[in-house]
Amino acid sequence: MSKMAVLYKAGQAVLSTFDADEVLQRILTIAHDDFDLGKVAVLLLDKDAQQLVVRSQIGWDAGTVSLRLDIHHGLTGAAASAKKRIYAPDVSQDSRYVCSAQSTCSELAIPLIVREEVIGVLDFQSDRINHFDDETIELLTLFSTQASLALQNARLYSLERRRARQLQAINTIAQQSTAIMDLEDLLARACSVIQQAFQVAHVSLCLREEEELVMRAHYGTLTPSFPANGRFSANQHPWTEVIATSGTVIENDLMASSESFRLFTECKSRMCIPLISFGQTHGVLSLHSADQNAFRESDLQSLEAVADICASSIQNAHYVQRVKQLAYLDGLTGMFNRRFFELRIMEEIERAKRYGTGMAIIMADIDQFKQLNDDFGHLVGDEVLRQVSSLFQQQLRKVDVVCRYGGEEFAILLSQANEQQATGVAEKLRRLIADWMFPGVPRRVTISAGVSAFPIHGKTRNEMLQAADNGLYAAKQGGRNRVCVGSLTLATSASKI
Numbered sequence: 001m002s003k004m005a006v007l008y009k010a011g012q013a014v015l016s017t018f019d020a021d022e023v024l025q026r027i028l029t030i031a032h033d034d035f036d037l038g039k040v041a042v043l044l045l046d047k048d049a050q051q052l053v054v055r056s057q058i059g060w061d062a063g064t065v066s067l068r069l070d071i072h073h074g075l076t077g078a079a080a081s082a083k084k085r086i087y088a089p090d091v092s093q094d095s096r097y098v099c100s101a102q103s104t105c106s107e108l109a110i111p112l113i114v115r116e117e118v119i120g121v122l123d124f125q126s127d128r129i130n131h132f133d134d135e136t137i138e139l140l141t142l143f144s145t146q147a148s149l150a151l152q153n154a155r156l157y158s159l160e161r162r163r164a165r166q167l168q169a170i171n172t173i174a175q176q177s178t179a180i181m182d183l184e185d186l187l188a189r190a191c192s193v194i195q196q197a198f199q200v201a202h203v204s205l206c207l208r209e210e211e212e213l214v215m216r217a218h219y220g221t222l223t224p225s226f227p228a229n230g231r232f233s234a235n236q237h238p239w240t241e242v243i244a245t246s247g248t249v250i251e252n253d254l255m256a257s258s259e260s261f262r263l264f265t266e267c268k269s270r271m272c273i274p275l276i277s278f279g280q281t282h283g284v285l286s287l288h289s290a291d292q293n294a295f296r297e298s299d300l301q302s303l304e305a306v307a308d309i310c311a312s313s314i315q316n317a318h319y320v321q322r323v324k325q326l327a328y329l330d331g332l333t334g335m336f337n338r339r340f341f342e343l344r345i346m347e348e349i350e351r352a353k354r355y356g357t358g359m360a361i362i363m364a365d366i367d368q369f370k371q372l373n374d375d376f377g378h379l380v381g382d383e384v385l386r387q388v389s390s391l392f393q394q395q396l397r398k399v400d401v402v403c404r405y406g407g408e409e410f411a412i413l414l415s416q417a418n419e420q421q422a423t424g425v426a427e428k429l430r431r432l433i434a435d436w437m438f439p440g441v442p443r444r445v446t447i448s449a450g451v452s453a454f455p456i457h458g459k460t461r462n463e464m465l466q467a468a469d470n471g472l473y474a475a476k477q478g479g480r481n482r483v484c485v486g487s488l489t490l491a492t493s494a495s496k497i
């Protein structure tokens with residue numbers, strides 16, 4: 001075959017694919033078969049490290065692939081630095097030569113250049129002195145130009161595909177952020193879409209709760225010591241920097257880092273992006289890769305777009321939560337309202353049934369409140385209602401729920417409490433109110449209360465309420481300012497003043 005025909009065939013071969021590995025393979029095959037060269041290597045330039053990395057080779061042991069050489073090292077380094085081909089017809093006579101194979105006698109290194117920029121080097125070695133004649137050198141130089149273009153095309157193509165995947169991900173998450181109302185669902189979905197689009201091993205979405213970050217969704221294998229939905233201090237690297245600067249942190253080499261706290265196993269590079277909405281950092285989106293150097297500045301835009309969508313969904317969810325909360329709050333006292341009580345009593349009864357832990361309710365009503373309003377005015381009445389609510393709240397555990405059931409009546413849900421404990425609590429509240437001096441009320445304010453406990457006084461919401469109500473009725477009948485344990489019939493026992 002004529003030399004021109006070889007060149008034509010070589011050009012066709014390398015330029016007809018967009019797959020970088022395929023291009024590299026074809027370069028080696030052509031050099032080996034058509035130019036009769038035993039040793040050929042393609043080295044690509046790692047600009048940041050200023051090193052040439054062996055990406056593909058033929059003629060050496062397999063171990064040479066991914067070998068890194070300093071840009072000033074050997075003939076390949078000389079070719080890359082000088083941006084021109086370097087030929088050593090007898091390597092033993094060239095001081096720049098660095099031996100990589102004992103049998104090599106001549107070496108030709110040709111830089112791969114795209115738009116004036118070196119992207120790598122093609123390295124040809126022969127076991128014969130003076131192996132390369134002028135024409136071969138010329139042809140290999142032309143071939144290397146085609147190889148540069150093919151590699152550049154493959155690189156652009158893979159960037160384009162990466163870009164397309166990322167755009168697709170943004171689109172998917174954007175659509176779902178409006179379709180999915182539940183925040184947990186959306187965050188979980190976002191993690192898996194991001195993982196696919198950005199091809200990383202692990203993704204997490206952590207939201208801020210004061211000084212801590214809580215992992216609300218993740219994709220990947222967590223380290224055994226870190227539980228799903230676990231929390232950790234935000235005051236540590238890299239989280240603290242992300243939150244303090246509201247900026248993305250990219251770490252492409254975590255091998256050397258000695259940090260003791262890791263979310264995920266096998267994490268060699270990491271990118272942490274703040275979730276910002278209306279100037280507030282709600283949390284951090286983090287991507288973790290099992291490879292070094294997995295993240296590029298060019299991914300930043302797409303990932304920040306995804307982070308923005310997540311942040312605004314979080315903001316929306318907070319708002320929805322707040323609106324929901326408002327629907328369950330009493331405007332005068334700020335306590336939960338009857339609607340909330342109805343919701344929670346069903347949950348508490350369910351829980352008591354499932355775990356056999358018991359629960360109780362107290363219905364408390366202010367005595368002669370109509371008279372109090374009449375004597376001191378409605379505004380004073382309102383203030384008494386507020387203070388009674390807050391006194392109740394202060395006396396109870398976090399798990400208990402105080403609700404303004406209506407007017408001057410309060411319903412209290414006691415989690416995991418029996419009759420005796422509930423009566424004790426009711427009695428404590430009764431005494432506290434009776435002893436309290438209310439502003440603008442120069443006399444005692446008292447309450448009456450009825451208590452019922454699950455399951456002895458009732459097994460359903462209606463039975464429990466009826467029993468507590470019967471207790472309250474008995475307390476009023478018995479002279480007020482007292483606590484009565486209710487039963488479904490009106491037989492009651494009472495504690496007195």
Ligand code: GH3
Binds near residue numbers: 366
């Ligand atoms: P008893 O000891 O039998 O419970 O007598 P009572 O006067 O407390 O009971 P009654 O049901 O006759 O009256 C309740 C009063 O509570 C009537 C109503 O004006 C008053 N009230 C209800 N809601 C409010 C409120 O939001 N603010 C004020 N100031 N008063 C209220």
Ligand code: MG
Binds near residue numbers: 365366369408
């Ligand atoms: Mg009353």
Ligand code: MG
Binds near residue numbers: 365366407
């Ligand atoms: Mg009443």
